[in-house]
Amino acid sequence: MLTVFLLAVALWAFATLFGVPSRLRAALIFGLWMLVVLINLTLPSESSLRLATGGDVRPWLVLALSVALIGAYRFALLRLRTRARASLPPLGAAPLFSEAELSRYARHMMLREIGGPGQKRLKQSKVLVIGAGGLGSPALLYLAATGVGTIGVIDDDSVEGSNLQRQVIHTDARIGMPKVVSAAQQMQALNPFITVRPYHRRLTDSDAETLFAGYDLILDGTDNFDTRYLANRTAVKLGKPLIAAAITQWEGQISLYDPARGGPCFQCVFPERPAPGLVPTCAEAGVIAPLPGVLGTMMALEAIKTLTDAGASLRGSLLIYDGLYGEIRKINTRPRPDCPICAG
Numbered sequence: 639m640l641t642v643f644l645l646a647v648a649l650w651a652f653a654t655l656f657g658v659p660s661r662l663r664a665a666l667i668f669g670l671w672m673l674v675v676l677i678n679l680t681l682p683s684e685s686s687l688r689l690a691t692g693g694d695v696r697p698w699l700v701l702a703l704s705v706a707l708i709g710a711y712r713f714a715l716l717r718l719r720t721r722a723r724a725s726l727p728p729l730g731a732a733p734l735f736s737e738a739e740l741s742r743y744a745r746h747m748m749l750r751e752i753g754g755p756g757q758k759r760l761k762q763s764k765v766l767v768i769g770a771g772g773l774g775s776p777a778l779l780y781l782a783a784t785g786v787g788t789i790g791v792i793d794d795d796s797v798e799g800s801n802l803q804r805q806v807i808h809t810d811a812r813i814g815m816p817k818v819v820s821a822a823q824q825m826q827a828l829n830p831f832i833t834v835r836p837y838h839r840r841l842t843d844s845d846a847e848t849l850f851a852g853y854d855l856i857l858d859g860t861d862n863f864d865t866r867y868l869a870n871r872t873a874v875k876l877g878k879p880l881i882a883a884a885i886t887q888w889e890g891q892i893s894l895y896d897p898a899r900g901g902p903c904f905q906c907v908f909p910e911r912p913a914p915g916l917v918p919t920c921a922e923a924g925v926i927a928p929l930p931g932v933l934g935t936m937m938a939l940e941a942i943k944t945l946t947d948a949g950a951s952l953r954g955s956l957l958i959y960d961g962l963y964g965e966i967r968k969i970n971t972r973p974r975p976d977c978p979i980c981a982g
Contacts, residue, residue, distance in 0.1 A: 671702060734758060739831050743785050751948035757785060763945045764788040766853040768841055768869055770817040771795070772930030773859030773883050773937060775807035780938035782825040782832055786945070789825065790853060792837035793817045804927045841865055846872040855944060857937050858882040863911040870895060870904035874980045880904065881940050881952075883933045887923050888962035890933035894940055894952040897973060897980035901953035906974040929961050 654663065677687055678695035735743070735757075746752045746760075765786050767774050770793040781789050795817050797808045805817075812820040818836035825834050837849070850856060850872050858869045858880060866882060873880040874897055882904055883892040897903045936957070943949050956969045975981055 752946055756946035759946050760785050761787040764853045765855045766790040767857045769793055769859035770821040772804045773934040775805045776931045776934030777857055777937040778821050782829045788833045790835040791818050791821050792841055794840040804930045850876050856880045871979055874903050881937050883937050885929050885933050888926055889960050891958045892936050893956045896953050902971050902973040903980040905979045906977045907971050
């Protein structure tokens with residue numbers, strides 16, 4: 639075996655002397671190893687050539703396995719170093735996260751599905767939330783706590799006393815204040831490292847496209863089909879993913895509508911608005927206080943997964959939650975070939 643090792647060293651040195659590329663040198667050594675293995679597999683055990691190369695193929699196989707494991711380890715280490723360098727700011731640039739932010743988001747960075755790169759994506763993301771009511775309240779709070787860098791919120795309502803049973807982002811002292819202003823104050827108080835953009839107006843056809851264009855992801859927490867269909871049309875036109883949820887009494891539903899990436903749009907799943915009175919609003923039918931918290935928090939969680947590519951999203955699935963009986967169901971959804979919004 640010593641002879642083979644000396645031959646390998648000599649072969650490597652000779653190739654290096656003549657400037658042979660390292661990959662070709664490695665191929666020469668691999669060819670020598672293959673020749674030795676072939677000799678030990680084919681020649682008789684008493685052959686002098688086989689005896690000169692060790693007489694047994696097993697040590698050479700163990701050697702190859704060891705080299706392969708070392709190579710795999712070095713390759714994995716190189717990949718990790720490359721990813722780590724990619725997440726660092728350029729030399730001389732200000733750090734992306736302050737010490738306070740690193741401490742704040744430490745539990746996120748411990749998750750292998752998020753880590754430093756995922757938290758960086760969240761900080762650089764822009765999310766628009768339509769509605770600062772029951773669903774928008776927990777969604778906005780958790781997006782802010784998560785560290786989403788820019789959060790827009792659009793709503794034309796003001797805070798009323800009847801909202802406070804479930805719209806937890808507002809307070810009694812803010813009754814009469816525009817909901818977007820109240821929400822912005824609470825979000826900034828929770829996390830001063832984010833940017834909040836309040837829009838105190840109703841979403842309309844004339845400004846929806848311009849507004850959506852400045853965001854990466856749209857969350858729809860409204861309670862009327864006109865706005866839902868408008869948000870869907872605009873999101874589909876601009877190729878923006880849309881997370882929409884709805885609640886009534888004890889039940890809620892949520893899905894990610896993303897036809898640009900193979901999923902259905904909202905109108906694929908709900909092609910026609912329900913008949914008047916068939917789906918009453920919360921004001922008409924009532925709603926249990928924590929239910930918007932459950933579905934709104936699910937919206938924030940789905941947004942985090944979408945922005946960081948963590949886990950499996952609700953694209954192509956409608957999740958239905960029954961709070962009264964503690965049941966959760968998932969229904970598969972798919973694009974409709976005749977959908978007037980996203981087909982073709």
